[in-house]
Structure formats: C-alpha cells, structure tokens
Amino acid sequence: MARLLKGKVAADALNEKLLERAVAMCEEGTAPTLAIVRVGENGSDIAYENGAVKKAQQVAVAIEKFICPADIREEDLMDIIDFINCNEKIHGILLLQPLPKHLNSERIRNSIAIEKDMDCIGDGSLAGLFLQKKGGYAPCTAESCMEILKYYDIPVKGKKVVVIGRSLVIGKPVALMLMAENATVTICHTKTTEEDMALLCKQADIIIAAAGHRNTLTAEMVRPGQTVIDVGINFNEEGKMVGDVDFEPVSEVVEAITPVPGGVGSMTTTLLMKHVIEAAEKTMEK
C-alpha cells in the first residue's frame, strides 16, 4: 500500500504559519480580509463558502460576504466588484462560480483586479502565470499539487512529470508551475493515444491526474516508485466521491498517492487564505 499524501496534514502545517502571519498583521492594525461574492443560493456554492469561512476563522482572516440575488443585473454585480476592487480594507476576492447564465461570466471574471484575484480566475492572472510576471496568484488547485509535493519532500527538479489534462483551469497552469520548478513535463489529453498514455505514465516519476474522468489512471499504467497526485472530483455509481485515479489498485503499486477526498482538495482553501495574507502583507509594504 502506497504512502498516503494527506492534504489535511500539509494544510495544517501551513495553517499554523499563516495564523502567525495574520495575527502579526492584526497587531499592526491590518486585518487580512477576503470578500466572498456569491450569486444565488446554489448548494455547492454555499458548501464551498462555508468551508472557506471555517478555514478563514482558523487562520484569523476576516470574511466579508456579498450575497447577491440569483437574478442580479450584470451592472449591479460589476458595481459590487468595482467597490471591492477599490476598497483598501479588502485584500482579496473569491467569486463563486459558475455564475447564472444571464451574466457575462468572462466580463465579470476579468473585472476583478489582478492583485485581488485570489484564485486566478481572471485572464490577466492566468496570463501572468504564463508570462512569469509577479503580482498575481496561481490557481489554488494547481498550487495545491505543488504544495503537497513540497510538504512531503518529493523533488520535482529534473524529474519526469506527466500531467493528464490540458485545461486552462488546472492542466496548463500546473504544467507551467512544474516547469518553473525545473521538471520535464509531458501533457497528455483526450487525443493522446492509449498506448502513449500508458508508456508515458509508466516512465514518469510523478503523475498529475487532472482529466476530470474517473479511472483515467489505472494500475496497468503505473509502476513502483512513482508519486500520483489526483486532482479529480467525480462521483461513482454509489454517489461516493472519487478522483481520476482507480485508487485501490493503483495505490497497491505506486510509492505515494493523494487520496480523494482528503488530498489536493483539502489544501485549496488554505492556499486561498495564504493568498489573502500575502495580498494584505503587500499593502502594508507600500
């Protein structure tokens, strides 16, 4: 059985340091503050919001909620974001998505100031990641993969990493972050042949499964000694949450693996808070 790379353990270690930084700032009169913008009463939005609020309390980050009716006018939502962008007491924005269909999601995402875009949902933030510019924040899920590898002392420099999935939300950003840490990265996707996928995965030192389909990575595609990071969130026939990896058989073969749930996802809200604290620290440097 592989070593389990638990996100919560890595997150707890980081939470402690974050709390210290937030308390230090509060003592100097600045409370790191996150605005959560939610449109409507979607259950999974509220669940995510509650998770974020709980994590914020643990690390002394203040939350300001902006709850909007499901039928809010686009201009009114833009005004709210503009208000937050200009508000010096709020350091970051979390906009819960997807937005209702009557809203121009792209326009709204891109109206968030880069320095307050805590989960890299604006094009400017993503572009900054590609162009290696400072000032923005990485997507929390992609960063979570990196942080888990770092926490568990799994080196990436000079290692062969296969990323399965080429989305702008996770596949491409995590590939860029791995490359910036000097990994040799291959991106596989739906048009990669089965044969190549198996060959490349088997050769890899680290596999990041971010395809969005369960059983994307099976036991035949892995070998002893590997690390597997599972980014997927899917549900099986019994309604149980599972990742992109065929967990039981794969974990019998590889060296280390993140569980789902309890892996990558357990780290994301901690990184969200890290971004808020960093954003607050930057305003104090000015």
Add this chain to the structure above:
Amino acid sequence: MARLLKGKVAADALNEKLLERAVAMCEEGTAPTLAIVRVGENGSDIAYENGAVKKAQQVAVAIEKFICPADIREEDLMDIIDFINCNEKIHGILLLQPLPKHLNSERIRNSIAIEKDMDCIGDGSLAGLFLQKKGGYAPCTAESCMEILKYYDIPVKGKKVVVIGRSLVIGKPVALMLMAENATVTICHTKTTEEDMALLCKQADIIIAAAGHRNTLTAEMVRPGQTVIDVGINFNEEGKMVGDVDFEPVSEVVEAITPVPGGVGSMTTTLLMKHVIEAAEKTMEK
C-alpha cells in the same frame, strides 16, 4: 539521407496565395501595409529589414519605414508607435529588436496594439495565445514550424512531440500550438537530465529543437522514422550558420529534417506578410 524539409518551397507555395489575396484587396482600394520600426543602424536589423522588404514586394504588401536615431527618446518612440496604432492605413507593425539599452523595451513592446502586433512581441499577444483568444497573431518562428509540418503533410494529431527549449519566444508558444493541434507534447530544457532527454527524443515522432545551442540534438538521440524541425541559429568555429541539430549525422538517421539555413527561417517573413494580409482583411470586414 533524410528528406529535406525546405522552408523556401513551403514559403513559395504560400506566397502565391498571399499575392492573390493582397492583389484582390488592392483592387478594392485597400493596400495591406506593414510599418517597420527600426532604431539605429544595427547591421543585423538592416539585414532582416531588407529581407522583409523583399518578401513584401513579392506578395504586394506595402512597407512604411520608421527609421529612428539610435539615441531616440523613449517618449518619441512611444509617439511613433501610437501614431501607427491609430493609423487606419497601416495594418501591422514590425518592431526590430533588441532595442538600445536606454529604452524600456518591455514598455515599448507592450504599447503595440494587439491587432497590429505581427510577430507576437507584446505580452497581450502571447497571453492571447495561451488563453486561446482570437485577435492576436502567433510568433512567426513558432508558426513557421507548424506551417512546415503542414506543408509537408506530417501529421501532429495524436503524435508524440518533444520540444527542446522552454523560452517564451519559441519553446512555450510552439508547445501550445502543437497541443492545440492535439499533439502529445513534452518540453525538455536545460534541467532535463541527459538520460531523459535521450529517452524522450528517441521515443518522439517529431522533435522541435529550440534550445539555442548547437549540437543539442545528436545522432545518438534519434531513430529512423522521425521528423526533426531545427529552430536554432548558431555559428560554428568557421563562422558558418548552423542550427541546434548536429545536422550531418542526424540526417543520416531520421526520416525528415529542416536544414539551417533554408528551413524554419525561410518561412518566417512569409508568415509576417500573411499576418499583415490577415490584419488588412479584418479591417475590410468591419
């Protein structure tokens, strides 16, 4: 001996079509026009400019030169770019680089309007490539690799491609373009181990050598059946122009290879003109 993928042959085929499109536009009263902005009298700038002017003549693209003194003030150069950005009769800008050191190159590059940035030198154009947004143009050298593969009927979909080099100018853009065409792409770089580089190259169907060092790809790293695209421009001890590939021995092994000179580089100014013609066509659609 491998089949030689000559850039000039591919370029000539494209030139013919471009000439037709440009002539058709001229007949409707719009002459596709490129502004060349050169600062100072650098020999290699002038050589590149002369090549572009010659190519423009072949495909009926008009050139307007803006030759600035080497000690031009930054604001004056910004004014010139602003003038071109606003000039409806000029469809594209080629800014010769590198600029003299007293100028803020980043600021000047990024002042070029995306729709007139013919060689993807502004951050907005590069970001657009990453975000898969329409409106900008790909870097001519990266596109040249793609066009040569296309002209010589070498499929990329579902193929394993290794890109050697991770620069923002060529390695990353060409990797994105290959991925958009459904290739399975691995990016190798200076921190890739020698062993992995040899393994991955040998497995690949197509190798794009864009490391910027000669003899980066040697005969031991290749096998029969492969296609090699050499993006490098280096000079050997005798001052002869060579690519990143150890040409003679590699060409004895692989199936097809671009020569240097006469390969990728022979296609770039043609693609520059293609961008100007496309930009002009877009203004007519309005």
